[in-house]
Amino acid sequence: MANDAGSRLALFKTLGDNTRYAIFLEMARALRPLTTAEIADAIGLHPNTVRPHLERMREVGLLDVEVSGRGEIGRPQHRYSLAADAPSLGLEPPVMPVLARMVLSMAERLGAVPDDARAVGHDEGARRSAPFVDAPSSLEALVSDLDRLGFDPVVSDADDGPDDAVVAFANCPFGDLAQEHPTLVCSLHHGLVAGFVAGMGDAEIREFCSLVDRTPCQVTVGAARDDAGAASR
Numbered sequence: 001m002a003n004d005a006g007s008r009l010a011l012f013k014t015l016g017d018n019t020r021y022a023i024f025l026e027m028a029r030a031l032r033p034l035t036t037a038e039i040a041d042a043i044g045l046h047p048n049t050v051r052p053h054l055e056r057m058r059e060v061g062l063l064d065v066e067v068s069g070r071g072e073i074g075r076p077q078h079r080y081s082l083a084a085d086a087p088s089l090g091l092e093p094p095v096m097p098v099l100a101r102m103v104l105s106m107a108e109r110l111g112a113v114p115d116d117a118r119a120v121g122h123d124e125g126a127r128r129s130a131p132f133v134d135a136p137s138s139l140e141a142l143v144s145d146l147d148r149l150g151f152d153p154v155v156s157d158a159d160d161g162p163d164d165a166v167v168a169f170a171n172c173p174f175g176d177l178a179q180e181h182p183t184l185v186c187s188l189h190h191g192l193v194a195g196f197v198a199g200m201g202d203a204e205i206r207e208f209c210s211l212v213d214r215t216p217c218q219v220t221v222g223a224a225r226d227d228a229g230a231a232s233r
Contacts, residue, residue, distance in 0.1 A: 011087070014060045019045065020053050024062065024082075031150025032171040033066060033079035054080055062086050097177075104181045114187035121191025122198070129199030138200035139165055139221055145196060149173060164206055164222035178211050186210035193219050 015021050022043045027034065036054060040047040057063045061083050068077045107116070132141035139155070146153040150173035158164035172178055178185040190208045197203050206220040 011060050011062065014056060014062065017053070019043070019050075020057055023050070023053055023057065027063065027080065027082045030081070031173045032152050033081040035077060035079055039080065054078075100177060101180070104177060104184055107184055108181065112184060114183055117184045117187035118191035118194070121188040121193075122195035123191075125192040125195025125197075126199040127195075128192075129196045132200065135200075138197065138203040139167075141200060142193070142196055142203075142221065143167060146193075158206070158220050158222070160206070160220070164220055166218050166220050168216060168218040172211075172217065182211050186212045197221060 015024055023039055026039060026042045034042075036047045036050055039054070040050040043050070054063060054065075058065055058080075063080045063086070064083045066079050066081075068079070128145055129141070132145070135141040135144075143153045143155060146167065146169070150171060151169045152171035154168045154170050156166050156168070158166045174185050174189065178189075190210065193208065194205055197205055202224055203221055204224045206222050208219045209215040210217050
């Protein structure tokens, strides 16, 4: 984004509109890129009303947009996020990313290994599963929590088992930290998912793939099996 006075004036004039300011607030709080429909739902407007505001915000450099083919038939999906150099306006909490980066650096200096990270993640995942104990499906509960955390989960059937499902992570809210500390961060995520699934009690992880594996980041989940290998009911 250019720093000249004219560009800054255009930017703040754009945010002078109540709808665009409401959109900016939602985007500042979001943990992952949001679709037009998600933004519209968050601020209580129709997507057709929101679209021109999003385009204007993109034009002045407030938002970035990525386009994929995952939308309705015949229409690509647009996902919006705050531009990297958008003004903070004091809305984003800068302390948490700094703290996370320092904690990870400290863990490496102290010799933490993947098993340590998985154990920490497992405990947190188990705690996060508690509100979902009455959910009709462990898979639905896991997907709901991953979505809340910003992983933008996408579910598909697994090839290996008729009752198994693959949950792909279309977004990683830990992205930058995972690039800097892949072993620890991906192990934390593995433990988080494993702890959540274990807390639900009727499912188990078949496979977990992450950045460290150099494969698409995803987890395969299936019904828990008894000692004989049959899925438990």
